[in-house]
Amino acid sequence: MSRADTIRFRHNQVILVAAVIATIGALPLAAARWYLLPVLLVPLTVAVWAWRSGTDADPRGLRLRALAGGRRIAWEQVVELATDPRGRAVVRLTDGHQLPLPAVRGVDLPRLVAVTGQALPDAR
Numbered sequence: 001m002s003r004a005d006t007i008r009f010r011h012n013q014v015i016l017v018a019a020v021i022a023t024i025g026a027l028p029l030a031a032a033r034w035y036l037l038p039v040l041l042v043p044l045t046v047a048v049w050a051w052r053s054g055t056d057a058d059p060r061g062l063r064l065r066a067l068a069g070g071r072r073i074a075w076e077q078v079v080e081l082a083t084d085p086r087g088r089a090v091v092r093l094t095d096g097h098q099l100p101l102p103a104v105r106g107v108d109l110p111r112l113v114a115v116t117g118q119a120l121p122d123a124r
Contacts, residue, residue, distance in 0.1 A: 007115045009103040010054040019047035054103040057115045062091065064102060073099075075116055081109055 022043035030040045049067045056063040061074040073091065080092040083106035092098050104112060 005115070006056055006058040007111060008054060008056050009101070009108060009112075011050050011103045013050070015050040016047055019043045019050060023047065055101045055112075057112050059115065059117055062101070064099065066102065071099075081112060083109070 020043075023040060026039050026043055030037045045067070052065055053067060054065050056065070059075075061072060061076075062078070064071045064073065073093065077093050077095075078091055079094055081101075082090055082092065084090050084100070087106045089101040089104035089106055089109055089112070090098050091101055101112075
C-alpha cells in the first residue's frame with residue numbers, strides 16, 4: 001500500500017512543544033543536584049509519547065501506536081467502530097475486546113471508515 005492510502009491520526013503537536021519547554025525549565029533543577037536528574041524523565045517521556053503515539057489506518061487495517069510498542073489489527077477482526085462516553089473512538093474486535101484508538105476522536109470516525117473503501121450507512 002502506498003502512503004497515499006494511509007490516514008494518520010496523531011495527538012496535537014502543541015503537547016510536544018509544551019514538553020520541550022518543560023524540559024528546558026527542568027534543566028536548572030536537574031543540574032542543581034544529581035539526585036534531581038530523574039526530573040528530566042517526565043517531560044522527555046511526554047515528548048516521546050506525543051511524537052510516537054497515534055493511529056494509522058489503511059485498506060488492510062489499523063495500526064495502534066503507543067509510547068512503547070504497537071499493535072496491528074486487520075479489518076476482518078473489527079466488529080464495530082464506536083465512541084465511548086467521553087467522545088473518544090474505540091474499536092470492538094471479534095474476540096470481544098474493546099480498544100481505544102489513540103488520537104482518534106468520535107468526529108474522526110467517518111474519515112477512518114472512508115479509508116476502508118466501505119460506505120457509511122445513511123443516518124436517518
